[in-house]
Amino acid sequence: MVSFNYVVTWTSATIELFQKGRDYVYEVRPDRRTIDLSVNSLSGEVPLELFRLVQVQTLNLSHNNFIGTIPKMIGGMKNMESLDLSNNKFPGEIPQSMSLLNFLGYLNLSYNNFNGKIPIGTQLQSFDASSYIGNPKLCGAPLNNCTTEENHNNATSSTKNEDDDSMRESLYLGMGVGFAVGFWGICGSLFLIRKWRHAYYRFVDGVGDKLYVALMVKLNSFHRN
Numbered sequence: 135m136v137s138f139n140y141v142v143t144w145t146s147a148t149i150e151l152f153q154k155g156r157d158y159v160y161e162v163r164p165d166r167r168t169i170d171l172s173v174n175s176l177s178g179e180v181p182l183e184l185f186r187l188v189q190v191q192t193l194n195l196s197h198n199n200f201i202g203t204i205p206k207m208i209g210g211m212k213n214m215e216s217l218d219l220s221n222n223k224f225p226g227e228i229p230q231s232m233s234l235l236n237f238l239g240y241l242n243l244s245y246n247n248f249n250g251k252i253p254i255g256t257q258l259q260s261f262d263a264s265s266y267i268g269n270p271k272l273c274g275a276p277l278n279n280c281t282t283e284e285n286h287n288n289a290t291s292s293t294k295n296e297d298d299d300s301m302r303e304s305l306y307l308g309m310g311v312g313f314a315v316g317f318w319g320i321c322g323s324l325f326l327i328r329k330w331r332h333a334y335y336r337f338v339d340g341v342g343d344k345l346y347v348a349l350m351v352k353l354n355s356f357h358r359n
Contacts, residue, residue, distance in 0.1 A: 168192040172218070176200060185211065192216040196242065199223060209234040216240040220268075223247055228272075233257045244268045252277065 169187070172194045179202030180195065191213050200222040209231020217238060225247040233255025241261050245268030252258055252266065252274035263276045 166191060167213075168194075170194040171198065173197040178202075182207070187211065189213055191237075194218040195222065196220045197222075201225065203227075204229055204232075206231045208232060211235065212237070214238055218242045219246065220244045221246075225249070227251075228253055228258075230255075241265045248272045 167187075167189050169184070169190055169192070173196070175198060176195075177199040180200055182205055184193075185205050185208045188211055190211055192215060193211075194216070196218045197220070200219075201224065203226035204219070204224060206229045208229055212235070214235045215237050217235070217240070220242040221244070223246060224243075227250035228243065228248055230253040233253050235257060238257055241258070242265050244264065244266060248266075248269040249271035250273075252272065254274070259275050261276065266272055266277055
């Protein structure tokens, strides 16, 4: 099934097959490549070699006890039309490469332990929420639960940033207005009121005289020593 470059002679037969979520009485055809291991109480990790069978069209591992993450190489199974991994214990994220399964017409990943966000791609978003239910930590379209949470977090973060910017602008504006009012209040009063201006000059002169006297006393004391 990796290369499918051999010829096999088939005899006419019919089988019962669970495919694309339904039970079928199916006529065996040589051009149909199906693996159905469902409802067998199988456990452990699925061998990686299974995901290298690029010619497989239907893979059903549902209702077992499989564990282990789904490898990225699953995206190489280009002929996959029906994939059912439901009712197992698969953990981890859904590989982004699954969005490359362009012929996928049926998908069921429900009731596992998948987490993270469903990879974005036309293929995976074309299935309804029932394909993904039963994975409490899984989110994204078509489930939409984490998209809502992300939007809420983004909105909260944006509102907080806007509030911080507004407070910062108000603080700077208040400091500027306060400085202008104080500066022009003092300078304007000195300019307009003559008594205040004269008193201010006398005060400055007095302070200057005191500083000069104190400096000279210190210098004389230094020279004596």
